[in-house]
Amino acid sequence: MTEQDVEEEYAASWQPIEGTLASARGIELRGPWGHVFGPLDLDIDAGGVTVIAGQAGAARTALLMALCGRMRLSKGSLTVLGFRDKPTKVLARSAIACMNELDEVSPSVTVRDLVTEQKRWDSPWYKLVPRVDETGVSEMCEEVFGDVPLPALNAFVDDLPELQQLLLRIAVANTRRLPLLVVGRIDKIADDIERTVLLERLIALGERQSIITADVNALPPGTGVRAVIDMHGLLGAGDIGVMTEGR
Numbered sequence: 001m002t003e004q005d006v007e008e009e010y011a012a013s014w015q016p017i018e019g020t021l022a023s024a025r026g027i028e029l030r031g032p033w034g035h036v037f038g039p040l041d042l043d044i045d046a047g048g049v050t051v052i053a054g055q056a057g058a059a060r061t062a063l064l065m066a067l068c069g070r071m072r073l074s075k076g077s078l079t080v081l082g083f084r085d086k087p088t089k090v091l092a093r094s095a096i097a098c099m100n101e102l103d104e105v106s107p108s109v110t111v112r113d114l115v116t117e118q119k120r121w122d123s124p125w126y127k128l129v130p131r132v133d134e135t136g137v138s139e140m141c142e143e144v145f146g147d148v149p150l151p152a153l154n155a156f157v158d159d160l161p162e163l164q165q166l167l168l169r170i171a172v173a174n175t176r177r178l179p180l181l182v183v184g185r186i187d188k189i190a191d192d193i194e195r196t197v198l199l200e201r202l203i204a205l206g207e208r209q210s211i212i213t214a215d216v217n218a219l220p221p222g223t224g225v226r227a228v229i230d231m232h233g234l235l236g237a238g239d240i241g242v243m244t245e246g247r
Helices: 003-013 058-067 087-091 111-122 134-145 162-173 192-205
Strands: 020-031 034-045 048-053 075-080 094-097 180-183 210-215 227-230
Touching: 020 058, 034 048, 034 058, 034 075, 034 227, 048 058, 048 192, 058 075, 058 180, 058 210, 094 162, 111 134, 111 162, 134 162, 134 192, 162 180, 162 192, 192 210
Parallel strands: 048 210, 048 227, 094 180, 180 210
Antiparallel strands: 020 034, 020 075
């Protein structure tokens, strides 16, 4: 059994559970030009959608990346999915979307190209995967999009409405349905109605996964999210150098 087979079996058998998804104690991050965030303590329950409410910037982005194993901390202890201070283990069991530092899409890429490339990444190296048609796009995207119209096969991703762009990036990132999905930010969408639709789609996905996202505003009651962690005053703009270090 290959490593990919093991991970797919793990994902297929996992169901949202009660308990703690992530627990952080005294976590800090410093970049090449200084302090990014911390020290911070936080606890996140498993299942549903948790929103990190705080100022948009490198600090908030870095925290999201640390929570899914994409960034190593400078100090403190972080346990995610039962793994204490083991970011590589968390990385293998989590997906991340709508984070330009990691999954930005070129303006010249079409929906067909993006979905085909992801299908090829998901397939064994020896399997020939032809370019997808409308059915292929539907298979990858329909669960994430729900009632939102699917994007046209030959449309350029950059020309899609903002809501469709973000949902497409989530669908491509989430093909393996891993236990944790981190979505960079929902406050990127300026339109209130479209932002509400995006949040509703994340809540639907949160029935089977744990979802962490971010918003500059603390959401009002009744939105359906599991928790909002207010980090205003704790997360500033941060050190932008941390996002480019090592590139």
